[in-house]
Amino acid sequence: MNARDLVLAVDVGGTKLETAMVDAEGGVIAGTRHRAPTGPATDAASLDAALRDAIARTLASSPTAPVAAGIGTAGPVDLPAGTTSPLNLPRAAEFPIVRTVAAASGVSDLTLRLDGACIALAETWVGAARGASDALVFVVSTGIGGGILSGGRLLAGGTGNAGHLGQLVVAASVDDAAGLDTAGGGAGWTAEGLGSGPHTVAWARRQGWTGDTGEDLAADAAAGDAIARRAVERSARVVGIAVTNVAMLLDIDLAVVGGGFARVSADYTELVERSAHAHAVNAYGRRVRVVPAAAGADAPLIGAAALHWRADLLR
Amino acid sequence: MNARDLVLAVDVGGTKLETAMVDAEGGVIAGTRHRAPTGPATDAASLDAALRDAIARTLASSPTAPVAAGIGTAGPVDLPAGTTSPLNLPRAAEFPIVRTVAAASGVSDLTLRLDGACIALAETWVGAARGASDALVFVVSTGIGGGILSGGRLLAGGTGNAGHLGQLVVAASVDDAAGLDTAGGGAGWTAEGLGSGPHTVAWARRQGWTGDTGEDLAADAAAGDAIARRAVERSARVVGIAVTNVAMLLDIDLAVVGGGFARVSADYTELVERSAHAHAVNAYGRRVRVVPAAAGADAPLIGAAALHWRADLLR
Numbered sequence: 001m002n003a004r005d006l007v008l009a010v011d012v013g014g015t016k017l018e019t020a021m022v023d024a025e026g027g028v029i030a031g032t033r034h035r036a037p038t039g040p041a042t043d044a045a046s047l048d049a050a051l052r053d054a055i056a057r058t059l060a061s062s063p064t065a066p067v068a069a070g071i072g073t074a075g076p077v078d079l080p081a082g083t084t085s086p087l088n089l090p091r092a093a094e095f096p097i098v099r100t101v102a103a104a105s106g107v108s109d110l111t112l113r114l115d116g117a118c119i120a121l122a123e124t125w126v127g128a129a130r131g132a133s134d135a136l137v138f139v140v141s142t143g144i145g146g147g148i149l150s151g152g153r154l155l156a157g158g159t160g161n162a163g164h165l166g167q168l169v170v171a172a173s174v175d176d177a178a179g180l181d182t183a184g185g186g187a188g189w190t191a192e193g194l195g196s197g198p199h200t201v202a203w204a205r206r207q208g209w210t211g212d213t214g215e216d217l218a219a220d221a222a223a224g225d226a227i228a229r230r231a232v233e234r235s236a237r238v239v240g241i242a243v244t245n246v247a248m249l250l251d252i253d254l255a256v257v258g259g260g261f262a263r264v265s266a267d268y269t270e271l272v273e274r275s276a277h278a279h280a281v282n283a284y285g286r287r288v289r290v291v292p293a294a295a296g297a298d299a300p301l302i303g304a305a306a307l308h309w310r311a312d313l314l315r
Numbered sequence: 316m317n318a319r320d321l322v323l324a325v326d327v328g329g330t331k332l333e334t335a336m337v338d339a340e341g342g343v344i345a346g347t348r349h350r351a352p353t354g355p356a357t358d359a360a361s362l363d364a365a366l367r368d369a370i371a372r373t374l375a376s377s378p379t380a381p382v383a384a385g386i387g388t389a390g391p392v393d394l395p396a397g398t399t400s401p402l403n404l405p406r407a408a409e410f411p412i413v414r415t416v417a418a419a420s421g422v423s424d425l426t427l428r429l430d431g432a433c434i435a436l437a438e439t440w441v442g443a444a445r446g447a448s449d450a451l452v453f454v455v456s457t458g459i460g461g462g463i464l465s466g467g468r469l470l471a472g473g474t475g476n477a478g479h480l481g482q483l484v485v486a487a488s489v490d491d492a493a494g495l496d497t498a499g500g501g502a503g504w505t506a507e508g509l510g511s512g513p514h515t516v517a518w519a520r521r522q523g524w525t526g527d528t529g530e531d532l533a534a535d536a537a538a539g540d541a542i543a544r545r546a547v548e549r550s551a552r553v554v555g556i557a558v559t560n561v562a563m564l565l566d567i568d569l570a571v572v573g574g575g576f577a578r579v580s581a582d583y584t585e586l587v588e589r590s591a592h593a594h595a596v597n598a599y600g601r602r603v604r605v606v607p608a609a610a611g612a613d614a615p616l617i618g619a620a621a622l623h624w625r626a627d628l629l630r
Contacts, residue, residue: 003384076599107436134473148564150472158449161599162465168561169556169594171489173510174549190596194489234489243486245560248482249463251472276513279484281505284476 008058008066008105009304011050012073012097014088014113014142015039016133017050019058020298021066022305026126028298032061043091048100052156055104068109070307071101072118072300079112079160111307111314113147117154118303120147121313123256124154126294126305134252137293138165139259140239144192150250154313166192170241195238197261204231218264232265239273240290247288248280258293323381323420324375324619325366327388327412328430329403330354330456332365334373336381337620341628342615347376356405360404363415370419384416385613385622387433394475395426412598426461426622428630431478432469434610435462436628438571439469440621442610449567452608454574455554459507461483465565469628481507508555512553512576519546533579547580555590555605562603563595573608 006021006029020033027254034057036050059065074086082098089095098112115122120137123129129137129149138146155162172189193199197214204217209227211220219227236243243255255276257269265271273290280286295302307314321336321344335348349372351365389401397413399561404410413427435452438444442465444452453461459481463470472479481612487504508514512529519532524542526535535543558570570591577583588605595601610617622629 033627033628061599076597150470151468151476152464153466153468155565157465158568158602159599161566162564164563164597167596168560169485170487172486172553172556173595174486174553174556189594193596222479238487238489239491241487245483246564248479249477249561250470250573251474251476253473279487279504281482281508282391282476282479284474287473 001075005067006062006064006065007305007308008055008107009070009290009301010055010071010101010302011118011304012051012084012086013038013072013085013300017054019054020132020301021058021062022302024309026302026305026309027121028301029062031130032058034058038089040088040090042089044095047089047092047095051100052104055101057143059105066105066107068111068308069101069105069107070304071097071110071112072115072304073097073112075114075161077112077114077160079156082112109308112160113156113307114160114163115300116145116157116300117147119258119308120149120163120303121154121298121306121310122295122299122303123293124313125310126302127299128256128291128293129254134250135254135256136165136243136246136252136258140195140235140261141197141259144196144239144242147225148246148250148252149313150252152313153315154244156179159191165246166190166196168192168245170245172237180275190262191238191242195235200235200261202230203234206226207231214261214264221265233271235264236268236271237275238273241279242286242290243272243276243290244279247276247285253287253289255288255290256293257290258299262292319379319510320382321377321379322620322623323370323384323422324616325384325416325432326433326615326619327366327399327503328353328615329389329401332369333464333616334369336373336377337617339624340488341617341620341624343616344377344613345548349373353404354429355403355405357404359410362404362407366415367419370416374420381420381422383623385410385619386416386425386427387619388412388427388431390429390476392427392429392475394471398425424623428622429472429473429475429478430615431460432462432471432580433622434573434614434627435464435478436617436621437610437614437618438577438608439464439597439628440625441617442614443604443606443608444569447569449565450569450571451480451558451561452571455510455550455572455576456512457573459511459554459557463561463565464628465567467628468630478561480557480561482503483512483557483560485509485553485560506553506557510514510550515550515576518549519543522546529576529579536580547583548586550576550579551583551586555587558587558591558605559594559600559605562591562600563597566599568602568604570603570605571608572605573614577607599602
């Protein structure tokens with residue numbers, strides 16, 4: 001490794017894509033960051049064009065050519081195929097993201113992972129999970145996604161979708177078999193369906209609260225509004241159950257929480273930990289510490305670059 | 316590896332311990348198997364004596380000295396400490412199992428893992444998970460325990476307790492914060508607390524069924540008793556939710572089901588798969604196939620020996 005070597009980092013999300021050059025210490029090189037909006041109207045052609053444009057600008061503004069490229073993306077992904085089908089970009093399903101980045105950059109050493117996995121890498125490399133070997137890293141925001149480190153390695157799963165914490169069913173109606181046949185397969189019973197930012201806002205409104213956004217909810221909860229506060233506690237309780245499940249299933253001892261909605265209350269992380277410990281049925285599950293994320297807003301890009309710089313965590 | 320090389324396999328459970336010699340093909344050597352009962356009265360001294368006695372008999376009946384020893388045990392375990400605290404052997408907590416087996420056998424190459432992890436190794440080596448790289452293997456019996464293969468490796472977790480499927484909270488009462496403070500931390504909401512053999516029998520009795528055992532339940536369900544059948548379906552539904560959670564969290568595509576209660580009905584495995592697919596909120600979670608275990612009754616010993624013979628799955 002040369003100290004001047006740089007990696008092309010690519011992050012494709014549901015509302016924007018970003019590209020930048022990242023050095024061997026996890027630093028985003030000033031002036032190399034470029035972004036473009038994405039959304040429900042984004043299709044394969046427009047995503048291809050936006051990616052090529054952002055990559056071209058990043059490469060043009062970089063002091064050196066990249067030695068490799070790391071790609072994080074909203075999923076589900078299909079790692080063997082090198083494609084992704086972001087839920088929030090329904091018109092860009094099965095997008096050949098690896099092929100596109102390769103063609104746009106000329107780089108042949110490319111690694112793709114789910115965005116949650118990249119955030120987990122960033123926290124492990126430069127954030128709150130430094131030195132951890134068994135940890136869960138996740139964000140609470142529009143969705144609840146993340147990545148898992150087990151035995152010092154980032155888990156991928158068969159197609160690359162490991163780590164999506166929000167899809168855990170935590171509150172099934174066990175004695176209601178009919179519920180199984182409803183459309184959506186019970187998303188309302190998942191951690192995301194019960195505890196994400198938008199679902200928590202919706203729950204509060206159903207209880208009579210009149211705000212509109214997570215920011216409103218944060219302000220009202222801080223000001224002492226009882227419903228807003230209960231909504232915050234309910235989200236943390238649900239998320240804590242999901243954390244417990246990972247702690248019990250995978251014997252992890254650290255959970256790192258990021259994402260906008262995790263800042264809804266100063267004690268949100270503490271509430272999540274309290275719920276996690278209360279729901280753990282064995283002592284080893286109560287070892288888990290829940291701490292705030294520390295890699296910062298650049299975590300998706302830093303984590304994408306970590307696919308090269310911290311390849312030791314992928315082996 | 317010499318074709319005649321043999322491994323000392325040790326399995327310590329809540330009702331018995333077993334020792335035997337196992338060859339490089341996963342065969343238990345005839346005449347080398349020895350066992351002793353265990354139970355609530357078992358303390359450290361009696362467990363130590365029983366283990367030493369069984370190991371001495373196995374070694375005395377073996378054609379050759381062992382090249383290594385593999386130990387599977389009921390947990391929770393503490394791999395770094397080399398100890399185990401089996402829930403069903405409360406008087407033998409923090410039992411120094413590695414040191415005991417080393418002293419009794421004279422073997423210096425010893426590996427310890429949770430019993431569920433050993434069963435997962437056995438199924439991967441000679442059973443229904445052969446060739447799998449991302450799989451869950453578990454038993455439904457008094458408890459619901461297991462092991463997980465991710466990326467071709469057996470997960471251990473920080474202290475060795477990864478894989479305990481039954482401890483997943485799947486049916487929390489999210490809107491009942493008070494429930495968190497009850498003793499036991501919500502074991503009634505876990506897959507094991509809702510779906511194990513004894514809990515399923517207890518549930519059926521609360522509905523008015525008058526049998527006593529899992530065998531009674533199996534016979535009555537087969538004979539058309541409506542409550543017995545509903546109890547079987549309820550267990551499979553709960554277990555299926557836990558399978559879905561692993562499938563979604565870890566992106567596995569295979570779940571192997573063993574244990575006595577999994578034979579409560581001819582279609583139990585199918586019912587589990589149906590529930591797993593119904594509860595999956597994403598297509599990749601519906602890839603999971605649920606199949607019966609195939610490594611047989613010797614799986615715990617075969618899996619313990621696999622800790623040496625299939626050490627490639629531990630790296």
